[in-house]
Amino acid sequence: MFKVPDHQVGGHMAGNGVLGPLVDDAGNFYKPLQSDERGAKEVAFYTGLSTETRIPDEIRKFFPVFHGTRDLEASDGSGLHPHLVLEDIVSSRTNPSILDIKIGASTWYPEASEQYITKCLKKDRDGTSLTLGFRLCGLQFYGNKETGFWKPDRKSVNAFTHDDVRSALWKFVSSNSPSDSDAEPDCSYASTVYGGPDGIVSQLLKLKSWFEDQTIYHFYSCSIMMVYDKESILKGENPNPQIKLVDFAHVVEGKGIIDHNFLGGLCSLIKFLKDVLNNPKK
Template sequence: MAAMLQRPEHQVAGHEAGAGKLGPLIDGSGNFFKPLDPSDERGAHELAFYNSFYSDQRVPRSIRSSFFPSFGGTKILPVPDSPDLLLPHLVLEDLLHGYSNPCVMDVKIGARTWYPNASEKYYAKCLKKDRNSTSALLGFRISGLQVHHESGRWKPHRDKVKKYAVTEVRQSLRQFVSKNPDATDPDCALASLVYGGSNGILAQLLELKSWFEDQTLFHFYSTSLLIAYDKGGKAARVKLIDFAHVIEGEGIIDHNFLGGLCSLIKWVSEILADAKTAAGPTDPQLLERAADLEAAAGLTEPKVAVGPTENGIH
């Protein structure tokens, strides 16, 4: 099995394996292996989260299957550049397995990415990153992305992406659903297919939001949403990843994550609405569905039906 291990080709953020550094590996069969460095407590924290999360009966099964990678325990594997060094790895679902030309975006959620009682050093590090990106202002930041198009793959350098300003974040959300992502004015040609629809990104984000409005089990700090679809707008999905800094919720709603999620929903909704307007008349059922999604995201006033004798709000 070790001979089959390889670095994820479509990784857009996070630590990369190689050059003496630890990073994730995949086996081409649907498994994603994340190394657990014994000298770094973050790995132990993430393993503890997975064990707790997947054994907690209070977490709805639909939430686990829809929004979190499947978890298969741990496995001892060799480190690529040091085959004699064996380390435990988390065995997770390869979220891009089966995709031929995946378009991927990593969005770190939350206005603050440090957890309570973090060390002064870690607090200062996170605060600097949050202030030098859109985290503090928008409640989220884009950590990396790639888009496949007819002439190849567009993948801006992650160091540049992390420092995007507000206008560049909006541009990236448009580029992500465009057939010409590297153009000055991306066409958003896939917005309705990827962001819209009953199984699109917006609908999934709204479903996730509904859970976060109630769940008080966990607080997710420095956790990302992996948003992906295959070339042509197929198989759009939203998954939470990176749980090294998750803490117990202690009966309190995770307003930091929820606020960032609501902000992302607003931005995606606006881009979808703009794309719908630019496209002109289309199938009335698609228009009605888009309007329903906008209303659920809080972008429009509720529809009012006027009857012959009284007014009723739908």
């Protein structure tokens, strides 16, 4: 049975005649292919990735599992539409806290049209991409059974300032309600989620090590999803923090050159998270 995702924080959302992704009960995420060259490019990327032998297994796990494509009834009622069939990275989680972070100071790729570059430049300048090397695109933080989720609309998230971004990275790992603007984030779960050998920072450092050498791809307008289960912490269980790379419609060949745009944004994000770990009460 197909349904609209409960925990989508970025991208086009299905509903009210809008084409968007679907999920099923088997742990699959169905992403509608964009009708222009972007759809074909993303299929080509996933297809190539599945046979690319130069990617080590410890890095491959940071990409969603690809199950091919499938024609499904579109969520906007327009009939059959091709979809990417991917791993649903939150299907096993009950109340996931999620951050969607677009990486890179520049989100436009060199071969893009002038119109597209102008549009991307405006977003990069209006947000924090140019200044920080990354920007938040969507988020969902779980509080508790009483408060539920804090999920500001994407227009608000896109307008986040430098301080808003830092505050969100604090709130993501705090025990107090993220929707309470008067409460100082306590960062109680920073060491559990960001820290440790299996924490998010450790995972990002492994990804950084690969990007310091890899020249296969350049990832433009790609996001890192950060996910964990706050409810598991409340039960004394492993919150299973995890990162995944998503959105590959603008990936281009690396041509033997390091992807400094993505690497720079990744280093900046790691620095922010390390600041939370080192100064949780700041």
